[in-house]
Amino acid sequence: MDVGVDGKILLITGATQGVGEAIALEAARSGADGVMVSGRNARRGADVAAELEELGAEAGFVEAALEDSEAPAAIFQATLDRFGRVDVVINAAALTDRGSVADADPDFFDRMFAVNTRAPMLLMQELIRHLRERKAPGAIVNILSVNVHGGTPDLAVYAASKAALAILTKNAAFTHRFDRIRANGILLGxxxxPGERDMQANKLGHGEEWLAKAEAGMPWGRMIKPEDVARLAIFLASDASIPMTGALIDQQQDYVLGVRD
Structure with a gap:
């Protein structure tokens, strides 16, 4: 089975580090003609774009803060300006800040939903309009979370923002199936x-040893790595996964069927 994105133009958010960066690099290795990456860090964006070019894909970077409601349209237009078309959108950017139902304030709630739900929905909207105008097939891949099954207390707002995006993913898949626009999601465990390392070691105060302790308790002796997510994302973006659409795939080894030992 040939799992590749040969000849396709991909737009990937959150691609200056972690999962988004790994997906962008895998896309370049998998034959993409062009990859537009977006993120907050201009230096990292330039570095990732240069690495993509070395791998043989034309690349560009757009600096953007997804809290801004106008950012998705600007990112999409920049991709059109650079490449002339877009075939795939992969929404990898997200905030993972902690907030419970009891403690989250309105500003926190609005910021989480702006980045995790509104921005990817608007990018989906831009791609759908563009593909329908072209009468061309395409794919959307949303990086979601196993927390859509409920979430731990301090991840309530994060879980809710990802659950909302999960519904939008399935709705878009159903609504646009005859447009040959596929939408799938990865429920990442x-x-x-890099973001999780900073969260655990610094913001939550668990120190640098947290990773070794966490991995020691995993069935495979390690946590999920960005490269694991990248391979699945590129499969979903590729023609190899046709006619699969509306799928929400748990990518997790410890939290299965909504329960934990």
């Missing part, structure tokens, strides 16, 4: 990313 606990992963070893």
């Amino acid at each position: 606990w992963a070893d990313t």
Whole structure:
């Protein structure tokens, strides 16, 4: 089975580190003609774009803060300006800040939903309009979370924002199936990313030893890595996964069927 994105133009958010960066690099290795990456860090964005070019894909970077409601349209237009078309959108950017039902304030709630739900929905909207105008097939891949099954107390707002995006993913898949626009989501479990390392070691105060302790308790002796997510995301973006659409795939080894030992 040929799992590749040969000839396709991909737009990937949150691609200056972690999961988004790994997906962008896997796309370049998998034959993408062009990859537009977006994120907050201009230096990292330039570095990732340069690495993509070395791998043989034309690349660009758009600096953007997804809290801004105008950012998704600007990112999409920049991709059109650079490449002339877009075939795949992969929404990997997200905030994972902690907030419970009892403690989250309105500003926190609005910021989480702006980045985790509104921005990817608007990018989905831009791609759908563009593909329908072109009468062309395409794919959406949303990086979600196993926390859509309920979530731990301090991840209530995060879980809710991802659950809302999960519904939008399934709705878009159903609504646009005859447009040949596929939408799938990855319900990502606990992963070893730069953001999670900072969260656990610094913001939550668990120190640098947290990773070794966490991995020791995993069935495979390690946490999910960005490269694991990248391979699945590229499969979903590729023609190899046709006609699969509306799927929400748990990518997790510890939290299965909504329960934990």
